[in-house]
Amino acid sequence: MKMISAAIVATAGLLLSSHSLYANENNTSEASTFGELIVVVNATASDDGVVDVSLLETAEQFSNQQPPLRTCRQPPQQQKAYCHFNDLKHGNYALFIFHDENNNQDLDENFVGAPTEKLAISSIDLSNNDSPTFEQSAFQFDSDKAQVFINLQ
Incomplete structure (x- = not known):
């Protein structure tokens, strides 16, 4: 990931929806410390x-x-992509996402260092924050199964 230039005007929408299922053989509540995080990425530039x-x-x-910690690379279909992170320990996480349209495994930049490919960072509106930190971007994951919806800009 490269530092984000002040020239970026992007927004990232983050919605964390979750539900927890707690059960053991005795039907008593016992929280799991691992779960599945599903990341739904919307608004890719194309399906390339x-x-x-x-x-x-x-x-x-x-x-x-x-x-x-983990990565996922998925081709978009109908300008949307899905990533599943299974057996993820509960904790605080951030997401950095970009649409690698030319599949060169790099976030491409223009001559002034501004990204030329669509991107998003969890919990951050890049039009208002050109130097986000992990603490600003982090979200709490503490469910058996949760979804994050994020829009590339």
């Missing part, structure tokens, strides 16, 4: 290339000093 989703759990991963 792939959507690159990076799941991040630390500030070092967010600033590209360490590799992401």
Whole structure:
């Protein structure tokens, strides 16, 4: 992930919907510490290339000093892509997503360093924040199954 320039005018919509199912053999409540996170990415530029989703759990991963916790690369269909992160430990995470239209595995930039491919960061409106942090972007994942809907801009 590259630093985001002030020239970016993008917005990311994040909606975390979840439900929890707690049950054991005795029908008593017992919370699981792992779950499934489904990321639904909307508004790709086209159905070309792939959507690159990076799941991040630390500030070092967010600033590209360490590799992401997990990644998912899926081709968009009808300008939408889905990524499933199974057996994910409950905790705080951030998402960095971009539409790699030319499938070169890089977020392409113009001559001033502004991205030329659509992107989104969880919980961040990039038109109002050109230097987001992990803490600003993080969301809490604490369900057996949850969905995140995010729009690329």
